[in-house]
Amino acid sequence: MRRPSTHDAIVIGAGPAGTSLGLVLARRGWAVAIVEKSVFPRRKVCGEYISASNLALLDRLEIGDAWRANAGPEIRRVGFFSGQTNVEAPMPGAKYGPEDGFGRALGRDILDFLLLQAARSAGAEIFQPCRAVAIDQDGDMQAVRIQARDENSRDEATILRAPVIVAAHGSWDPGTLPSQLEKASLSSDLLGFKAHFTGSSLAPDLMPLLTFPGGYGGMVFADHGRMSISCCKRRDMLARLRRDRGFEHDGIKQDGNLSAADAVFRHLMASCRGVSDALDGARLDGPWLAAGPIRPGIRACYERDIFRVGNAAGESHPIIAEGISMALQSSWLLATEFAGAPSGRAGREIAGRRYRAAWRGLFSTRVYAAAAIARMALSPGGAALMGAAVRNFPQALTLGAHMSGKTRAIPGLR
Template sequence: MLRAPVIVAAHGSWEPGPLPSQLGKTNRPSDLLGFKAHFTGSSLAPDLMPLLVFPGGYGGMVSADHGRLSISCCIRRDMLALLRKQPGPTQQSHLSAADAVSRHLMESCRGVRDALESAHPDGSWLAAGPIRPGIRSCYERDIFRVGNAAGESHPVVAEGISMALQSGWLLACELACAPDGRAGREAAGRRYEAAWKKLFSTRVYAAAAIAGITLRPGNATLMAAIIRNFPQALTLGAQLSGKTKPVPGFV
């Protein structure tokens, strides 16, 4: 039992637990599982952030801290299960999840092969999920929610951390002027939810549409053609994903 003047759930969307703000466990073939790894000695230019599209998933590469390359991706559960059935290094055991994802990226994405040609892993692959894109209640059963607990976009637009920070700011602004007591919290919850949807709902829907395109078979070629022939699509994508939208009340 938790007792406090204000309770804010900031536990993400996939962490299990008994709080009413935590989502129930599901296991569907279409679930997207997240993976991440770091490498040193890559050849990726520091001013590039490529989008990776491969059968069953999508991801991205970016130069990170200490001269490392960071690769993040998500892949459908059914695709990962299929990839893991391939023979492992001993030709007798199945591939681990990390090995299956790594091999799939190298075989599917020329850009990954080129960037990692002379690179070395810096630590083990990390995994999480399934991710839970969508819009949820920002205030329910007297618990406020921020970050992915309130809602999240597909990581294809790379807005997860930004949305988490901004949602915390929106809630803090409402709580700062809320009267004490349950009625004050409920009023703050209504204002916070309205502000959250106004700031984030467009990018959640846009990210879902973009992710839907990337996950359809053969659409990597379509996306490349759109961006190559219509550079304005990149500007429109930045606008729809909220990267150009100011945070209310932030100075």
């Protein structure tokens, strides 16, 4: 075991929540360690859309220019594709400067790498690929045990110590940390899938919500002509599709078990005209990825002297595409509370209480709104009802985008 090294804060996970927090704290002069188990750049299950409500924050993080230079086209229309139904409505802009700003999508291989590089340049020490496996009290400090594989595939352990520990490890990976969620497997679980395609005919400024039996998803153009398609599908529905020897695609009967990705792709193509039109002649760019089950809900923001940001603190159904926003913005809220709090355990308790109140004020509505929309999309007949509603009242899509937080300003930022 290596000698323990000491920091002001240890951040576990280098998704948008972990890197943005590490970046802000390092710029303030904190000694920050970021621990990430995967090698970057890496692709990730995610629709990759970032709302315009984040423009001011991206600029404050000083990655706004790089994000604009790399991200896909502005998304000025929101859509609803379900069965034979295709409906569109204006996407509301978010006030930023003299004009309205619009959201755009950027591949997570690029976004997460960009943020990590910025955190490194700000002075954060990066431990990667390293998995955090335990957190223990160590006097006034806490000790985080991290493991890396050496060249002989043996695990090499290191202890990092800091008074402030931040769980930014997301919510989809099981693990041994007190902040990680217990593993569960239910037939109603939603599993996440995502792929990139090139050559798609989807309108570049349109982001449609997709519904299909047993799931929902979305499509959007990201960087370099890559169209990102992502979806969530019920575990029991997926199992049925994979087993179903009578499943037909392009008039051809399928035989034997399908891979999960094949089953998802074929089901999307067969059940949603908007998807089959958009992917007609398109080429898969890289593999289909899977993750989950996803765990929507509101969790603790500060518990057992561990702060949580991003999905670790709470997660909305991806049907509203607000997870990256919540990851970036929750870290901003926590960094703001750290700035005003006294040091020591009592100061951490104060910061934890204030951060929890700020988190709930900013995100609770969108978590509940997303749960209601997802419940409707997943219920039998629900998608047909949604289709009828948006056909008659397309403005409901614009309203839904407002309610999901896409235009909501971040406290303390303009």
